Amino acid sequence: MIDTTGANPAALTAKNVKQRLGKRAKILAAIRCYFDQQQVLEVDTPLLSDYPVTDPQLDNIKVENPTVNYQSTSQPWLYLTTSPEYAMKQLLSLGSGSIYQISKSFRQDAPGPKHSIEFTLLEWYRVGFKITDLIDDVTALLMTLMPTGLMANGVEILSYREAFLRHLSIDPFSLTSVQLENFAHQKIDCDFTDQDKDIWLDLLMSHCIEPNLGHQAPCFLIDYPASQAALAKITNDQQGNLVAKRFELYMKGIELANGYEELTDHDQHVDRFEQDNQRRCELDLPTQAVDQHFLKALKSGLPECAGVALGVDRLLLLAAS
Amino acid sequence: MATYSTNEFKNGLKLIIDGDPCNIVENEVVKPGKGQAFNRVRLKNLKTGRAWEKTFKSGESVEAADVMDTDMEYLYCDGEFWYFMDPISYEQIPASLEAVADAKLFLKEQDSCVVTLWNGAPLTVSPPNFVELEVVETDPGLKGDTAQGGTKPATLSTGAVVRVPLFIDQGEVLKIDTRTGEYVSRA
Numbered sequence: 042m043i044d045t046t047g048a049n050p051a052a053l054t055a056k057n058v059k060q061r062l063g064k065r066a067k068i069l070a071a072i073r074c075y076f077d078q079q080q081v082l083e084v085d086t087p088l089l090s091d092y093p094v095t096d097p098q099l100d101n102i103k104v105e106n107p108t109v110n111y112q113s114t115s116q117p118w119l120y121l122t123t124s125p126e127y128a129m130k131q132l133l134s135l136g137s138g139s140i141y142q143i144s145k146s147f148r149q150d151a152p153g154p155k156h157s158i159e160f161t162l163l164e165w166y167r168v169g170f171k172i173t174d175l176i177d178d179v180t181a182l183l184m185t186l187m188p189t190g191l192m193a194n195g196v197e198i199l200s201y202r203e204a205f206l207r208h209l210s211i212d213p214f215s216l217t218s219v220q221l222e223n224f225a226h227q228k229i230d231c232d233f234t235d236q237d238k239d240i241w242l243d244l245l246m247s248h249c250i251e252p253n254l255g256h257q258a259p260c261f262l263i264d265y266p267a268s269q270a271a272l273a274k275i276t277n278d279q280q281g282n283l284v285a286k287r288f289e290l291y292m293k294g295i296e297l298a299n300g301y302e303e304l305t306d307h308d309q310h311v312d313r314f315e316q317d318n319q320r321r322c323e324l325d326l327p328t329q330a331v332d333q334h335f336l337k338a339l340k341s342g343l344p345e346c347a348g349v350a351l352g353v354d355r356l357l358l359l360a361a362s
Numbered sequence: 363m364a365t366y367s368t369n370e371f372k373n374g375l376k377l378i379i380d381g382d383p384c385n386i387v388e389n390e391v392v393k394p395g396k397g398q399a400f401n402r403v404r405l406k407n408l409k410t411g412r413a414w415e416k417t418f419k420s421g422e423s424v425e426a427a428d429v430m431d432t433d434m435e436y437l438y439c440d441g442e443f444w445y446f447m448d449p450i451s452y453e454q455i456p457a458s459l460e461a462v463a464d465a466k467l468f469l470k471e472q473d474s475c476v477v478t479l480w481n482g483a484p485l486t487v488s489p490p491n492f493v494e495l496e497v498v499e500t501d502p503g504l505k506g507d508t509a510q511g512g513t514k515p516a517t518l519s520t521g522a523v524v525r526v527p528l529f530i531d532q533g534e535v536l537k538i539d540t541r542t543g544e545y546v547s548r549a
Contacts (some may be wrong), residue, residue, distance in 0.1 A: 100394055150399075156391060182463065231417040240419065243397035251394055271396055289395045296395055324421065 044157060046357035065357060068142060068186055072163060072353075075182050081139040081165060086128035088145060089119040092332035095317035096271070097324055099123050100149035102158065111195035124350050126272075127335040130303075133166055133346060134338035141165035143353065157354070166348035172273075172286040172302040175347035176261050179290060179298060183259060187360055191292070194258035200278065208250045213242055213266065214282040221245070237323075239268050245280050255291035263288045272313065273301035280298050290351075292359050300349030307339040367404040368401045368418050376408070376429035379416070383408045383427035383480045389497035391412045391420065408478065408485055427480065434477045436489075437470045444469060446477050448483065467522035468493050468540040494549040495519050496535050503531035516545075 045052045047065035073083065093101040101120040109115045122128070124146050132140055143163050150156045167175060180196050205213040211224060221241035222234065229248050235241070254260045267275045270285035278284045286302035304310060311331075318328040366375060371389040378384070388404035398421040406413045408429065418424065434446035434455070443456035444466065457477065461484040462469070468489040469475070476488040500516035513525040516536075524538060526545045535549040 096396070098398060150391070150393070154391070229417050230415065231419075233419045233422055240398050243394045244400060244417065244419075246397070247392045247394040247400060248402070269397065271542070299395055340439065 043356050044160070046354050047352060048161060060313075061272070064361065066089060068353070068357060071186050072141075072143065072182070075185050076141045076165065079139075079178075081141050081167070082137065084129065084132060084137070084140045084142050085140060085144070086122075086125045086132070088122055088147075090122050090127070090332070091116055091119065091334065092127075093320070093329045094118045094123050095314045095329045095331060096123075097317055097326060098319045102147045102149050111348055113185050123148050124162055126348070126350070127332050129164060129348070130343055131334060132169065134341050134343045136344075139165070139167045139346075161353040162350050163353050164348065166303070166315040166346050168344050168346045170302075170347040172263070172300065172347055173289065175300050175302070175349055176263075176288060179261075179300065179351070180259075186356065190314040191359070192259070197255070197258045197260045198263060199254075199260055200263055201284070202278070202280070202282070204250050204254070204262060205245070208253055209245060213245075214280065237320075239266070242266065242269075243248065251291065251296065252294040255293055255295070259297075260291045261288045262291060265289075270313075271301065272305075272310070274304050293362070295355055296352075296360065297355055297359070298349050298351035300347065302347045303343065303345075305339070305343040305345060306338065310336065310339055364428075365423040366426050367423050371401055371403065371418075376427040376532070378425040379405060379407070382410070383429050383485060385429075387413060393539045417466070419509045428482075429478060429480045429485065430476050431476050433474055436471060436473050436475050438471060439466075439469075444487070446475065446487070449474075455479075455484060457487055461485055462487045465489050465520075465540075467520050467543070468538065469520060470495060491539065491541060492546065493538055493540055494535050495522070495538055497526070497530060497532050500526065500530060500532055503529050513545075539548070 047053065047061040053061055074085065088284050101123055103118045103120050106115050106117055106119045125142050125144055129140060129142060141163065144159065145159055146162045147159050150158060167178060170178065176198065184192055202213060205211055218236055218241060219239040221238060225241050225244050229244060254262065264278050264284040265287045267283035267285055270287060273287035274286040275283055275285055288300045289296055290298040314331045321328050366377065371386060373386055373389065375386045376383055377386065384405045384407050386403055387406050390402045391399055393399040393404050401416060401418045401420055402415065404413060404415050434447065435449055437445040437447050437454065443458060444462045445454050445456050447454050465487040470493055473493060475490065477484050478486045485513055495518040497516045498519050501514050512528045514528055515523050516526040516530060517523050522543065524543060524545050526536065530536065537546040537549045539546050
């Protein structure tokens with residue numbers, strides 16, 4: 042995607058440059074104003090990291106480390122960060138208190154209408170917040186940033202299970218991987234098979250549910266299956282299913298933000314990184330070294346907090362629509 | 363067997379799907395939040411012309427179709443096959459009715475056509491966008507009616523029937539747009 046919201050000069054013309062840049066600057070200023078009022082501190086962490094991420098669905102862009110010949114401790118590669126998460130969590134563990142950052146992130150994604158290898162993320166962490174507090178926080182921020190028309194109906198909070206029941210009439214927790222596969226093959230023309238239940242949930246979510254989300258009002262999708270927890274805490278929902286304390290925010294079918302009540306336990310992190318690398322093996326992907334700086338920070342203690350990453354370019358596109 | 367991985371997918375890439383050669387018309391990567399990425403692909407079956415949407419798991423490999431477009435000169439038809447010649451190697455290749463399909467109505471000897479070859483055999487034939495063909499049969503021309511919009515059918519030397527202005531006479535050579543099958547002008 043060539044970003045048309047003012048970040049990329051190639052997408053601007055003499056005719057629209059002032060208007061596009063103006064809109065972008067106004068939104069960035071409004072974000073800073075909101076967090077300033079909330080007494081959340083702006084931070085600025087490195088874009089180059091010593092370690093890649095283990096998440097099987099994410100790939101870092103790596104660059105040659107020019108200092109490798111001068112310092113014996115240097116690694117041959119450095120990794121452009123896919124989000125400022127690990128560095129910001131290191132600051133939290135040092136006692137920074139609530140923090141936010143507006144920065145570039147990089148992902149080796151296939152480019153598409155909604156994906157670009159370089160994009161602007163707004164990421165923030167609120168110490169002492171639960172996932173519900175964070176949803177309120179995101180809503181309050183959107184109220185200050187988005188045109189009133191987009192926010193007129195408030196926000197919708199929908200569980201992952203309810204979304205499947207509403208749009209596909211199936212319960213994603215009670216069906217087995219094989220049942221979901223059979224169901225998906227009826228709905229979508231595809232030939233692959235997979236024993237991983239999450240593949241089928243992802244397929245149905247991306248093809249049959251996501252496009253319908255957030256058209257009346259911004260939609261917070263909550264209570265993801267525990268297998269999709271990433272670095273969120275896990276709990277039981279009312280049906281007794283294990284669910285992640287995580288949300289994705291959708292507006293007009295577009296995924297805008299991804300929030301977590303953060304896992305703070307060191308050993309559970311180690312387990313999840315190991316699971317990531319196991320999955321990488323199954324997918325014939327290279328396993329990745331775990332970020333030792335991050336693990337050290339976790340060992341010293343990450344405060345209870347909730348954090349969210351929001352795509353600024355997508356926000357601007359939605360605000361302009 | 364040559365294959366393409368989904369990360370090589372792009373418009374115009376040729377794949378074998380269920381035994382038939384297909385063309386990628388559109389390729390979109392969809393990714394739900396942090397989950398698995400998929401390639402949602404709009405495909406066109408090059409044999410039947412049918413277009414539809416199919417989803418691949420990113421990282422999947424798909425058999426490549428040995429399909430290429432070549433410029434060839436149309437030579438003649440023997441009643442069963444239409445013969446095309448490679449202008450460089452002079453190699454002659456027969457194309458079946460199935461491959462030539464509607465293009466047969468606009469094939470004129472010595473015209474350069476695009477022949478799509480699959481494993482070396484013609485799959486489809488595209489005539490030039492504009493061809494010049496002679497009218498072999500039409501009602502007599504009406505003089506003085508050049509300004510009015512009326513049309514009449516005319517049969518061309520290839521057998522194609524097109525709507526032409528009323529002033530066109532038998533024996534005239536016309537310029538025809540082969541994509542729409544419409545009369546453009548006198549040649």
